[in-house]
Amino acid sequence: MHSSFGLDSLATVSDARSRSITAENPDGEVGAGGQAASDLGPGRKGRPCLSDVPSGATETLAEIDGPGSIDHIWFTLPDRTDAGEHVLRDVVVRMYWDGEDDPSVEVPIGDFFCNGHARRTTVNSMPVVAAPHGGLNCYWPMPFRESARITIENQHPGPLPALFYQIDYSLVDELSDDTAYFHAQWRRENPTTTGEDYTIVDGIEGQGHYAGTYLAWTALEGDWWGEGEFKAYIDGDDELPTICGTGAEDYVGGAWCFDAGDGPETYSTPFLGYPLYDDGSDGHGGPPKHGLYRWHVPDPIRFKEDLRVTIQQIGHDGRSLFERSDDIASVAYWYQKEPHAAFPALPAPEKRRPR
Structure with missing residues (x-):
């Protein structure tokens, strides 16, 4: 091919x-x-x-x-x-x-x-x-x-x-x-558990490579929301991952809260992006919403036995870090040899509705 x-x-x-x-x-x-x-x-x-x-x-x-x-x-x-x-x-x-x-x-x-x-x-x-x-x-x-x-x-x-x-x-x-075969799985935690990393995907078994992440992130607390680290637990990693990033905006290639001085700046590039920022001021009373993606096409995360991928919910109030709880939905994209492990049950439509 x-x-x-x-x-x-x-x-x-x-x-x-x-x-x-x-x-x-x-x-x-x-x-x-x-x-x-x-x-x-x-x-x-x-x-x-x-x-x-x-x-x-x-x-x-x-x-x-x-x-x-x-x-x-x-x-x-x-x-x-x-x-x-x-x-x-x-x-x-x-x-x-x-x-x-x-x-x-x-x-x-x-x-x-x-x-x-x-x-x-x-x-x-x-x-x-x-x-x-x-x-x-x-x-x-x-x-x-x-x-x-x-x-x-x-x-x-x-x-x-x-x-x-x-x-x-x-x-x-x-x-x-x-x-290998293409796979994609959706998850949501609404709200996330304070102090516990959000699971993007878990239970992948076999050989393959992780190809990308999409995050639909709703900020439920004030201040900056994206200090949490992306983690990939590869081939038996237990408490600590082999791959650990430095923050949500860093994971998708941005920096410093996406802020150019007058608020977050959106962007969309071949392999990473922050295409959506909604500050919640549209009159409908919804909280701020963000959309982010990172494609591991030039840099796939390879595994031979198993894989688990997570991201933290950590904020910054301008003085110090703090644990926070948000509403996160995600899509994990990966390739592996079949068979694949069964997916968790997809939540009912009413549990998938955005805030």
Whole structure:
């Protein structure tokens, strides 16, 4: 398989076969796209999306026989309906590789694309791009040997008026023995426990590498919130981790509270960013909200046996550090050889709603 991030691969001819699944070609069949008719006639944008997906319904968007690799996924959907404002937390994306019963990806659709807090945010990174106005893209390579299945579940209280999607993939003759599988898991602690590190992911067993973190952080106390250290416990680490950072803004490549003198400054770069800052002054009475990401693409955290990843909640009041409690949701992204350990149960929609 070629690298999904390197332009150098474009100059190499490949025997891989390009395919794409949309509502216009739901099976990705050869020469079968765009058949549905509209008022303009046959093949003139007759079925660009799924319409009126019922509340409680699970739609299978892709079932693909391997070997192959998903190269790009694009979604767009309303971020609110007449039934509520939290569509991006209420709709859940799941992905299954090689016929597995338990998903390797289980994440609310907004958080998967770094649009946490159920709100649209522009993101310009290498593996994840959220383009105006609500175009959700990912370029995480997702190889599979036998099969791939992608579903969405509508846990919103009302129907989804429209769900647009495109899943671009390549079919190949074989994958190398060292190919690992993509995984992503969502967690939330609301509120966090004072003095205890927040767990981004735990229970990863096997061999692989950690590829990235997205944090949707709601500050429930005053003063600076991001002094906590990122930690990665690798291959049997117990009380102390092998990798320990220096602060939340440092982990995503920033510094000094993101403050240029007149308040936090947002940014979005290929591998790290702070794309969302909401000071809570929008009149709705909500606390300050932050969105942060760090992609370990050039610097993956490799493990052979197990991995646990955490971050602390420590603040600074201008004079000294203090333990604090906030509302944190996260997505962990990693690659490993299957099988993977079972994920914790995904919280119910009402437990996922942002403050």
